[in-house]
Amino acid sequence: MILSEILYKISLQAVSGKTDIEINKIVFDSRQVEKGSLFVAIGGTQVDGHQFIGKAIDLGASAILCEHLPETLNEAITYIQVENSARAMGFAAANFYQHPSKKLKLVGVTGTNGKTSIATLLFRLFRRLGYRCGLLSTVQNQIDDDIIPSTHTTPDSVKINELLADMYQKGVTYCFMEVSSHSVVQERIAGLHFVGGIFTNITHDHLDFHGTFDNYLKAKKGFFDQLPASAFALVNTDDKNGKIMLQNTAARKETYSLKNIGTFKGKVLACSLFGLQMEIDNKEVWFKLIGSFNAYNLLGVYGAAVLLGEDSDEVLMQLSDIQPPAGRFEQVVSKNNIVGIVDYAHTPDALKNVLETIVDLREGNQQIITVVGCGGNRDATKRPIMAEIACKMSDKVILTSDNPRNEEPLDILAEMQKGVPAIHFKKTQTIEDRHEAILAAVKMAKPEDIILVAGKGHETYQEIKGIKHHFDDKEVLKEAFGD
Ligand SMILES: CC(=O)N[C@H]1[C@@H](OP(=O)(O)OP(=O)(O)OC[C@H]2O[C@@H](n3ccc(=O)[nH]c3=O)[C@H](O)[C@@H]2O)O[C@H](CO)[C@@H](O)[C@@H]1O[C@H](C)C(=O)N[C@@H](C)C(=O)N[C@H](CCC(=O)O)C(=O)O
Numbered sequence: 001m002i003l004s005e006i007l008y009k010i011s012l013q014a015v016s017g018k019t020d021i022e023i024n025k026i027v028f029d030s031r032q033v034e035k036g037s038l039f040v041a042i043g044g045t046q047v048d049g050h051q052f053i054g055k056a057i058d059l060g061a062s063a064i065l066c067e068h069l070p071e072t073l074n075e076a077i078t079y080i081q082v083e084n085s086a087r088a089m090g091f092a093a094a095n096f097y098q099h100p101s102k103k104l105k106l107v108g109v110t111g112t113n114g115k116t117s118i119a120t121l122l123f124r125l126f127r128r129l130g131y132r133c134g135l136l137s138t139v140q141n142q143i144d145d146d147i148i149p150s151t152h153t154t155p156d157s158v159k160i161n162e163l164l165a166d167m168y169q170k171g172v173t174y175c176f177m178e179v180s181s182h183s184v185v186q187e188r189i190a191g192l193h194f195v196g197g198i199f200t201n202i203t204h205d206h207l208d209f210h211g212t213f214d215n216y217l218k219a220k221k222g223f224f225d226q227l228p229a230s231a232f233a234l235v236n237t238d239d240k241n242g243k244i245m246l247q248n249t250a251a252r253k254e255t256y257s258l259k260n261i262g263t264f265k266g267k268v269l270a271c272s273l274f275g276l277q278m279e280i281d282n283k284e285v286w287f288k289l290i291g292s293f294n295a296y297n298l299l300g301v302y303g304a305a306v307l308l309g310e311d312s313d314e315v316l317m318q319l320s321d322i323q324p325p326a327g328r329f330e331q332v333v334s335k336n337n338i339v340g341i342v343d344y345a346h347t348p349d350a351l352k353n354v355l356e357t358i359v360d361l362r363e364g365n366q367q368i369i370t371v372v373g374c375g376g377n378r379d380a381t382k383r384p385i386m387a388e389i390a391c392k393m394s395d396k397v398i399l400t401s402d403n404p405r406n407e408e409p410l411d412i413l414a415e416m417q418k419g420v421p422a423i424h425f426k427k428t429q430t431i432e433d434r435h436e437a438i439l440a441a442v443k444m445a446k447p448e449d450i451i452l453v454a455g456k457g458h459e460t461y462q463e464i465k466g467i468k469h470h471f472d473d474k475e476v477l478k479e480a481f482g483d
């Protein structure tokens with residue numbers, strides 16, 4: 001595409017060089033540059049992309065999109081200066097791929113917990129309702145039956161537009177995507193056209209990246225602030241910050257609640273290890289998801305589907321038959337009835353919700369044994385809190401490694417240990433190796449006991465010092481059960 005078309009409607013501060021040149025690729029990593037690329041220099045969290053402009057030119061970049069121009073300009077190259085290059089890249093990517101988000105119906109889901117659950121349920125529901133669908137999620141990206149591995153919860157803006165363009169070409173009507181707070185701040189969703197946005201909840205996470213809870217809140221709100229008037233903004237108002245999402249949005253304001261207020265109301269009637277019974281719009285329905293926190297996810301999905309024009313009875317009928325995504329309250333039961341539960345709870349609130357559900361469901365003298373760790377190079381302030389929650393709500397706890405990434409596993413564990421109240425020392429142990437920790441939990445379990453393995457859910461790897469080793473909590477549980 002011609003550069004001037006890629007720059008259409010983008011506010012430019014300065015241009016040096018020709019804009020009637022052909023561009024065949026937009027890249028923001030110099031290592032991906034090929035002949036004819038537009039290289040976008042972005043100030044990152046580790047390095048400033050502007051320092052790679054020279055390297056990008058050496059590798060064949062024809063044009064540079066940046067926030068400040070290099071001291072010496074190469075006359076053969078076009079330089080475009082903008083205020084925010086990440087944001088400009090979002091709009092450039094939308095132009096380059098010819099606005100796929102406007103050609104299909106894109107729905108975004110944001111919140112600390114529940115994004116994957118809601119986006120995946122919507123994807124599965126709308127496929128059952130007869131539509132071709134796309135999904136952009138933490139677990140995987142998907143176009144109908146085709147699974148495309150995902151590297152982020154929300155991909156970068158070029159990747160999103162490339163995937164949406166592919167979806168449009170394959171006849172997709174609806175795409176459901178997760179909108180992480182990182183993606184809002186880093187402008188990965190700039191230039192996208194949404195028909196709806198959903199807010200789940202906001203609790204403690206990602207303070208390493210956002211600095212303060214207030215900034216985290218602003219990031220989530222930023223998604224709703226950029227929705228157009230034609231979209232709906234569907235918000236869980238039982239979350240005390242829910243209404244804040246609606247403060248400055250141009251979108252139609254809609255709400256859901258389990259407290260009998262708002263557009264969509266629901267009530268939990270019963271919850272067991274087999275499912276959840278709810279009343280929605282005066283209809284009683286059983287769902288295959290477990291835990292009252294999932295009642296919020298189901299109600300959000302129901303609300304969104306109705307707002308998108310689907311028949312409410314049909315929606316409930318189909319939704320009642322849908323399985324939760326992988327690694328969300330997934331059960332592996334041994335032959336002698338030890339109940340293993342693998343769950344992606346990696347925030348204090350998620351861990352508390354899952355354990356509350358397990359405590360409510362436990363019968364007689366069933367013990368709860370929790371195996372949990374916290375990821376490295378991520379918010380360290382949640383470590384002692386998660387350890388404390390695990391200890392207070394379980395009979396036995398094994399603190400272990402999650403994805404240590406570039407941190408020392410024992411340093412992470414030392415921070416978790418700080419949260420263990422003295423009265424719980426006796427029931428808590430630390431086993432650095434996650435495989436060993438799961439085996440130990442199974443060894444100490446009696447028939448009927450419940451083992452919660454929290455934090456990694458669907459993940460099939462453990463990231464240690466830049467290398468992803470194969471690791472699957474479900475697989476290890478099965479191995480430990482030895483059935
Ligand atoms: C903290 C964070 O969000 N980092 C993301 C960010 O990288 P960064 O800002 O650190 O980049 P950097 O390394 O400083 O480099 C700056 C710029 O220089 C460029 N560069 C760098 C080196 C080089 O040789 N040449 C070059 O051009 C880079 O491509 C980049 O454009 O931009 C990159 C490109 O889009 C992302 O891949 C990267 O995600 C990292 C891998 C990551 O782990 N992100 C996590 C925290 C994340 O985004 N998570 C959320 C989910 C959160 C949730 O649970 O809600 C997600 O959406 O996945």
Ligand SMILES: Nc1ncnc2c1ncn2[C@@H]1O[C@H](COP(=O)(O)OP(=O)(O)OP(=O)(O)O)[C@@H](O)[C@H]1O
Nearest residue numbers: 112113114115116117138153293296343344345350
């Ligand atoms: N509505 C909810 N409220 C609170 N906790 C929830 C909710 N839904 C799911 N959880 C808990 O959070 C965990 C992660 O759920 P899910 O993957 O849907 O969240 P997410 O927002 O996509 O997370 P991520 O930020 O990692 O992408 C679940 O395994 C469960 O423990």
Ligand SMILES: N[C@H](CCC[C@H](N)C(=O)O)C(=O)O
Nearest residue numbers: 346374375378402403455456
């Ligand atoms: N989307 C979350 C995933 C955390 C998963 C957990 N297993 C970890 O590695 O910390 C994040 O980027 O913080």
Ligand SMILES: [Mg+2]
Nearest residue numbers: 115116138153
């Ligand atoms: Mg997710």
